[in-house]
Amino acid sequence: MEQIKLTNKQARHFILLKQGLMGNYKFIGEQGVCDYIKQAGCIQFDPIDVCGKNPELVLQSRVEGFSKDMLYKLLYTDRKLVDYFDKNMSIFSIEDWKYFSRQRAAYGRNVRSKDQIDAVIDEIKAIIKEKGFVSSKDVNFNKQVDWYWSPTTLSRAVLEALYFQGELIIHHKKGTIKHYFLANEHIPEEILNTHDPNITQEEYFQWGILRRIGAMGMLWNKPSDAWLGISGLKSANRNIAFEKLHKEGKISKILIDDISDEFYCLSEDKPLIEAVLNDGEFIGRTEFIAPLDNMLWDRKLIRKIFDFEYKWEIYTPVIQRKYGYYVLPVLSRDSFIGRIEVVNDRKSKQLIVKNLWFENTADSYNCLYEDIEDCIERFASLNNCKNIVLECKIER
Known part of the structure; x- marks a missing residue:
């Protein structure tokens, strides 16, 4: 199997060019937001807002002309993006909805306080249908039930359970308050009802690994926070998936001077590798990077390559x-x-x-x-x- 050999500087340049953090901005405006998220698979969401929320900080460093309103519009007006679970809570393209049906089904089977929730689901769905969208404050079921983080109101538990199961999506947010509405009335049928392309668990693992390598640019076959959200992925499954992906030519092995570890990139990124090998100098930029930036999902890797x-x-x-x-x-x-x-x-x-x-x-x-x-x-x-x-x- 072919091995790509890079100097440390070339490895850095490859990652940064892939991330859109070196050279002229390759992601521009609203289309640039969609293009970057499509390339990355997802960007991780966190509600803390000190100088911008994490996804806003990820995008400001890569997308020329980015504004907070741009992301909000793509999420809640244009509906080209959606909030849901990928690497923890994330934002990804609505076109990827089909890949998460197994997660939605698992949430439905394993939801906490299931009996109490099932008893009022139909009533709450009727309220949502009548009002259009609701937050937990709009649904008056204040009985306390057991929930994942701490006991909460039945209203919140039902809305979050339906959201986890994909029956609700977020209509909009006001501060940290989520307002939900019915997914089947607002996600196009051809997206909502498309079957998961990953028929087997093995295909799902391979898809997830390719998605995470694409998100970071380069990854290794080691335990990593980058694998969070790929349900059921253990080291044995990961080893099998890496071997198969490499054998099929979907990922390429990278060796970096003076580093004993092996790394992998998407084989479709070979033109970018060639550019790095053929051109030693690229236009540098200075950027402030988000704390949960895709590039930082494996901090041990960043320490190894970027010191x-x-x-x-x-x-x-x-x-x-x-x-x-x-x-x-x-x-x-x-x-x-x-x-x-x-x-x-x-x-x-x-x-x-x-x-x-x-x-x-x-x-x-x-x-x-x-x-x-x-x-x-x-x-x-x-x-x-x-x-x-x-x-x-x-x-x-």
């Missing part, structure tokens, strides 16, 4: 944090050069730059201050901030 260790410290006790609550990696050219903590103060409409940490001495990055300032200004624009407040020193 950068990143921990999202949001769940780390304050006294144990090395950096801060919501800190973003700073990518410049083909390296992670530091971390930045920026906060959107909505009351004052100010973007507060709380701190900037460089990986090496600040003098090493004198030529990048203008690029960093440009990123800060773009973040201010993304968050509709009128002013930028520097609580740390940014020198030239």
